[in-house]
Amino acid sequence: MNAPVTSLLREDLRDFGGYRSARSEGGHGRIWLNANESPWANAADGGARLRRYPQPQPEALRAALADLYGCRPEQVLAGRGSDEGIDLLLRALCRPGRDAVLVTSPTFGMYAVAARLHGTAVVDVPLCDDGAGFACDFDAVALAAERDDVRIVFLCSPGNPTGALIPLDEILKLAWRLQSRALVVVDEAYIEYAQAPSAISLIDAQDNIAVLRTLSKAHALAAARIGCVIAAPGLIAALQRCQAPYPLPAPCARLAQRALGAAARRRTAAGIDRIVAGRERMQVGLCALPGVTRVYPSRANFLLVRFARPQAALQALLEAGIVVRDLRHLPGLGDALRISIGTPAQNDAVLRALAGAAA
Ligand SMILES: *Cc1c(COP(=O)(O)O)cnc(C)c1O
Numbered sequence: 001m002n003a004p005v006t007s008l009l010r011e012d013l014r015d016f017g018g019y020r021s022a023r024s025e026g027g028h029g030r031i032w033l034n035a036n037e038s039p040w041a042n043a044a045d046g047g048a049r050l051r052r053y054p055q056p057q058p059e060a061l062r063a064a065l066a067d068l069y070g071c072r073p074e075q076v077l078a079g080r081g082s083d084e085g086i087d088l089l090l091r092a093l094c095r096p097g098r099d100a101v102l103v104t105s106p107t108f109g110m111y112a113v114a115a116r117l118h119g120t121a122v123v124d125v126p127l128c129d130d131g132a133g134f135a136c137d138f139d140a141v142a143l144a145a146e147r148d149d150v151r152i153v154f155l156c157s158p159g160n161p162t163g164a165l166i167p168l169d170e171i172l173k174l175a176w177r178l179q180s181r182a183l184v185v186v187d188e189a190y191i192e193y194a195q196a197p198s199a200i201s202l203i204d205a206q207d208n209i210a211v212l213r214t215l216s217k218a219h220a221l222a223a224a225r226i227g228c229v230i231a232a233p234g235l236i237a238a239l240q241r242c243q244a245p246y247p248l249p250a251p252c253a254r255l256a257q258r259a260l261g262a263a264a265r266r267r268t269a270a271g272i273d274r275i276v277a278g279r280e281r282m283q284v285g286l287c288a289l290p291g292v293t294r295v296y297p298s299r300a301n302f303l304l305v306r307f308a309r310p311q312a313a314l315q316a317l318l319e320a321g322i323v324v325r326d327l328r329h330l331p332g333l334g335d336a337l338r339i340s341i342g343t344p345a346q347n348d349a350v351l352r353a354l355a356g357a358a359a
Pocket of ligand 1: 080081082083084108156160187189213214215216217222225226227
């Protein structure tokens with residue numbers, strides 16, 4: 001029998017109860033005078049809905065997220081975007097100045113930023129760019145994780161900025177190999193666009209897997225700042241003890257709940273289909289342009305594109321008023337831009353601007 005994933009938590013936090021807020025203490029009563037709230041609403045707060053501190057994890061929202069992701073409510077921790085999830089995982093698992101996290105570059109920059117702020121070393125096992133695209137060397141990841149006291153392996157699937165999907169069986173094998181040593185975190189910010197199964201299905205079999213999901217991308221709610229960690233219930237409870245007492249502003253939680261209703265979910269699904277169609281069209285359109293040297297296959301809502309003359313391409317886009325992500329500062333991507341898929345008209349504008357640059 002293997003130790004449960006909670007054995008990976010920092011020893012010095014094992015008996016940490018977190019902050020006991022007025023809300024978490026609960027109780028029954030008619031007159032609530034335990035949280036120093038104002039008895040009157042603010043003039044700007046028409047419905048008087050903001051006078052009280054919010055629930056730390058609103059039950060209805062948690063249930064709606066569990067339903068959306070096909071897991072149990074006690075496996076879900078909602079927070080201020082997946083960014084907060086990354087930060088909580090680091091703080092709960094890594095001893096500052098001692099443990100390390102592992103990333104596979106090029107990847108999402110927030111893993112290294114959160115690690116740096118927490119005083120945690122970052123071990124990089126770069127992806128290999130073989131003929132088919134960027135791929136993870138899982139053997140090298142496992143060896144480096146075993147060698148360097150790595151507590152968290154951050155995988156991103158589909159990858160940002162690569163667009164590559166990681167096979168679930170590879171994630172499962174890696175987690176099995178690293179059990180009792182490290183947590184494998186799978187960031188699925190873009191999985192909706194891959195229309196592929198989530199690593200959430202692996203958690204019950206292998207409890208050292210955690211998944212990050214967000215409402216920021218496919219659900220079009222980036223400004224509401226709602227994301228989740230999905231993991232074994234024991235780990236979720238420990239992460240909540242490390243979280244701020246009232247992480248979810250009530251208006252954002254209410255909005256998120258509405259966004260997970262049946263009608264909104266149908267509209268979200270239709271939007272995903274349109275993005276996928278746009279991505280396939282842009283893949284073909286960009287490949288046909290003379291200045292484009294490579295378009296990576298993508299399962300996300302963006303394309304990673306290499307150019308013969310990247311500065312000229314960027315300039316042509318800027319002159320057309322189009323802003324894309326410049327990746328030229330990243331190792332091995334000195335000629336690359338990341339282009340998000342927009343509306344059909346926006347996508348056409350990109351192709352037109354780049355065709356003009358190449359002419
Ligand atoms: C956009 C993105 C996120 C989303 O972060 P939020 O804090 O939920 O908005 C997470 N991971 C990756 C890889 C991303 O690109």
